[in-house]
Amino acid sequence: MKTLFVIIALALAAPATAQQVYRWVDENGVVHYSDIRPAQSYESMHEGNPQGFDPAAQAEAGEEGLSYMTIRIVAPPDGEAIWATGGVYTIQVETVPALQPGDRISLWLNGSELPGMPVASTSIGITGLIRGEHTLQAAVVGPEGQMRIFSTDISFHVLQASSNQPQRRRSAP
Numbered sequence: 572m573k574t575l576f577v578i579i580a581l582a583l584a585a586p587a588t589a590q591q592v593y594r595w596v597d598e599n600g601v602v603h604y605s606d607i608r609p610a611q612s613y614e615s616m617h618e619g620n621p622q623g624f625d626p627a628a629q630a631e632a633g634e635e636g637l638s639y640m641t642i643r644i645v646a647p648p649d650g651e652a653i654w655a656t657g658g659v660y661t662i663q664v665e666t667v668p669a670l671q672p673g674d675r676i677s678l679w680l681n682g683s684e685l686p687g688m689p690v691a692s693t694s695i696g697i698t699g700l701i702r703g704e705h706t707l708q709a710a711v712v713g714p715e716g717q718m719r720i721f722s723t724d725i726s727f728h729v730l731q732a733s734s735n736q737p738q739r740r741r742s743a744p
Contacts, residue, residue: 638719638720639666639667639668639711639719639720640667640668641665641666641667641720642664642665642666642667642709642710642711642720642721642722643664643665643709643722643723644662644663644664644665644707644708644709644722644725645663645664645665646661646662646663647660647662647707647725647727648725648727649725649726649727650725650726650727650728651727651728652727652728652729652730653700653727653728653729653730654729654730654731654732655700655701655702655729655730655731657698658698659696659697659698660696660697660698660700661694661695661696662678662694662695662696662697662707662709663693663694664676664678664693664694664695664709664722665693666693666711666720670691670693670711673713673714674691674711674712674713674714674719675688675689675690675691675711675712676688676689676690676691676692676693676695676709676710676711676712677689677690677709677710677711677712678695678697678707678708678709679707679708679709679710680697680705680706680707681705681706682706685697689710689712700729701729701731702729702730702731703728703729704726704727704728705726705727705728705729706724706725706726707724707725707726707727708721708722708723708724708725709721709722710722
């Protein structure tokens with residue numbers, strides 16, 4: 572009878588302890604297993620210049636009086652940690668002088684231009700961000716598609732509440 576009780580208890584406890592196991596290989600070729608998914612990371616391959624940026628076109632635009640002095644991403648701030656809620660994240664871009672008629676803003680997330688770019692607004696909503704570190708860069712694109720100026724990369728982290736400890740979703744680090 573005692574054996575039957577132990578078998579039933581183990582059978583009922585097994586689903587409660589089942590978790591997904593992640594496997595990855597580190598830079599040294601060592602295989603690791605964990606119940607925590609490894610964080611995503613990205614290293615910029617273009618050293619601050621989005622593909623298609625032409626410094627000569629920027630200089631030429633300056634000669635025509637359409638030059639921008641600065642462009643920067645003001646939201647999210649560099650190094651910010653935000654919670655993954657599945658919603659829309661608003662990216663705020665600032666240019667000096669203000670965005671000129673005919674010019675548009677384009678955003679690059681992790682080195683790839685976001686779909687639907689460029690847009691005629693300095694406030695841009697993006698969706699679908701997943702947990703991990705991301706880089707973001709903005710550029711002003713002229714009417715013929717020429718890049719007038721681009722921002723430096725910023726990085727931000729998307730946090731996600733743990734299903735094992737949902738109460739830990741209190742504040743960003």
